[in-house]
Amino acid sequence: MGNLRENIYNKSPHFIQNLIVSLYNILAYRKRYSGKYNEFIKHYYKNKDLTLDELKKIQTTKYRDFINYAIENSEYYNKTLNQIESPESIDNIRELPIIDKETLRNNIQDVYTIPKNTGIISKTGGTTGKSLEVVYTEDDVKERFAILDTFRNNFGYKLGKKTAWFSGKNLLNSKNINKNRFWKTDYIYNVRYYSTFHIHSKYLKYYLGNLIKYKPLYMVGFPSTMYEVAKYGLANNIDFPINTIKAIFPTAETITDEIREVLENYFKTNLYNQYASSEGAPFIIECINKNLHLELQSGVFEVLDENNTPSNKGRLVATAFNTHGTPLIRYDIGDQIELKEGTCNCGNNNPLVKEVLGRISDFIYSEEMGKINLGNVSNCLKGVKGIVKFQIQQDSIQHLLILIEKDENEYTSKYENIFLQNLRERVGEIIQIKIEYIEEIPVEKSGKFRLIKNNIKNKILI
Template sequence: MNNITNYLPNFVFNFLISFYNFLSYRKRYSGVYNKFLVDFKSNAYKSRSGLLKIQHIRLNKFLIDALDNSVYYKKYTQKINLSEINLHDFKILNKETLRKNLNEIITLQKKNGIVSKTGGTTGKSLEVVFTKEDMQERFAMLDAFRMKQGYKLGKKTAWFSGKSIISKRDISKNRFWKTDYLYKVRYYSTFHISEKYLSYYLEDLIKYQPEFFVGFPSTILEIAKYGIKYNIKFPSNIVKAIFPTAETITTETRNIIETYFNTKMFDQYASSEGAPFIFECEKRNLHLELQSGVFEVLDDNDLPVYSGRLIVTSFTTHGTPLIRYDIGDRITLEDENKVCDCGNNNPMVKEILGRIDDFIYSPENGKINLGNISNTLKGTLGIKKFQVIQDSLDEIQILIEIDDNFTEKSKKVFIDNWIDRVGNKMVIEVSPVEKIKVENSGKFRIVKNNIKHLINGYA
């Protein structure tokens, strides 16, 4: 992409983005999109029993479709009672099994479907195929969620994603965005988030005045922190809502972003592979969306628990059936008897804990989760950003970006905070760096755990 952008005038590239989106949106919003949108909205506030009935009917149809059309799943027809199909007749499917057997699992050729690639931030990348109808339904559900906050295609939106769209010429002009003028979407690069460029991002956001933000919260956070640091006021009542994607949100991240931009974030969970949705409502509660799939929360022995591994069966994956798929994330469920005041009767989620990899493992104290890791900054000054990397059981490396307020005392407080969490036996190496790199996908990972194969239950 950069080879093209280095030579194209900016207005030409903006036109190409608009044209590309026009073709994409024509596929996305045609066909059965409107039917799915109407059905999803009309079912949104059904009773719990009504939602479970919809889920049961959809599950049976989905499993039968997989048994009929997937070479991999046809093998199950010899082992199960087809007149009474039970989800637990199917083995749990992990990422490596999906990758190795993908050609047998998919039900259509790539040219007849829509190919989606995962970012590969935790290993090899993965490529799955959706039917056009599946993709239309996924966008119908996602749009219905965003529409509750006033979002609509064509309203001014700032988008922060992993697309590499900035040329050397753009950088020389301090221009870190491209614009789809047809649909009023401005795409901001997530690969140039550094102190020397952030003023240009913030200046342009204030000038552009988007009604909605969509994308990586780590990028939005850095812009907010820059504005706070230099006392740059963001106009009030401009941004109506922020829809974060792809990354786990900590309480601190949410508080900083919402305070600075004077708006609310509404979280949602899905995946590039096509996981069913979890949506945040107006009351700030997360809900499993039973219309989109089945959610199982299991411990390391595959027994049901309230907090554990998330195993999904997604109704919008007919092209690459995901049946009891171990997505690699963890969640904590809310008490099943608890009811939300928003009127949505889907089961509630207490917390999305993020990727299984998003923890540091201490032989002395066990797992330290993302929330506790984020809190190691408490009482410190001068640490703008950090990333912790674990390549062995007895040592962690912590990269930090610092400013002039950083002192040896601050470093000691930071290390002491880590000792409180990992114990005294682990070696802690703190290394100041000029800039912590993001992944190839544009995402920032605060934790890079490379030893999961050494820990029981994560092999």
């Protein structure tokens, strides 16, 4: 929303805010589910039972077309891939250069194949603290939602069925908080959006009470937030009604065994995971048998060790077919996966994944707001230019230290203020914030970068 629209929304009464949310969704869904969306849905539904060989043939064809498109339309890939013999052949994929996040960020203008104002922009905060502005074509977005909807449809979900959504939307004003009302409802599409910015022990009873009263059929969103609600219910012996929720679909964060166990046991349902990324990574989806499958029709998955040699366990380097606006070719996402031998009898013949080893979700804590998860912290970069990387360190409940690597050519006091405003929306006004600008934020001994370093977890009771 622009500033004017945000001001109108914030000053509106509760029922008008609900209406604005519904109107926003009507416009968004009209774009998302029009045009080629139905073709994509039919394609993925028809291809659900293909053999592995048939899936690989489709993958090979889509790879060829995608590489040729990138060479023809992207200045960056025209320079880098034209030097390689037959780059469009999937057999030669290891001859193509690997692109990491920093390389993509530094060359993003040349990577784009379309003007930003003709595409759909995804402003990714990024869990490593690096900001990216990815541009999709309209068909990219429609195909990605078709894949996601095909996955969820396997478990009965359809748009319009009553859903509780825990996302990064900040939809509350002070009146809502004073009334202990931490949600907004789209009554047209039957979606209730619960705030993920106010996960505090003093508020959790209102979340859970409303969730029980609302009786959603599905839960979608940040698993760390649902996890806190479930833990509160368990700790206070508040039983969740049986046969209410048909499935839980987590987004944006890594699912640990503990999170899965708590969510499934408390809400008395099954959790079905899927992996992608806001940059546009190809999909990994979970089936009815709780096995994870690569979706070969969405891209090429390379699992590489530290020597860039194919391995069963290692970092994921992906080529994503539905990123025509900002092609991702041999893109080092920064996550790790482990492949699994064998097949599954669910009917999906795509290769199996034993585990997605991505970054374990972390959080910072504010006495005023409660736990602020990794997904919400990473979104502090939205609307901000010139921050190359940032890290939040918390050594006490009263203080946060923010380390920032900045681009002197882009970063100004204006963007510092936007960043601080975004952060304050998440942590509240009481906690003290100190910003320190440094040349380089050190990585961990493992070589990984951590966006959040919380050193007081053992002191936090929620």
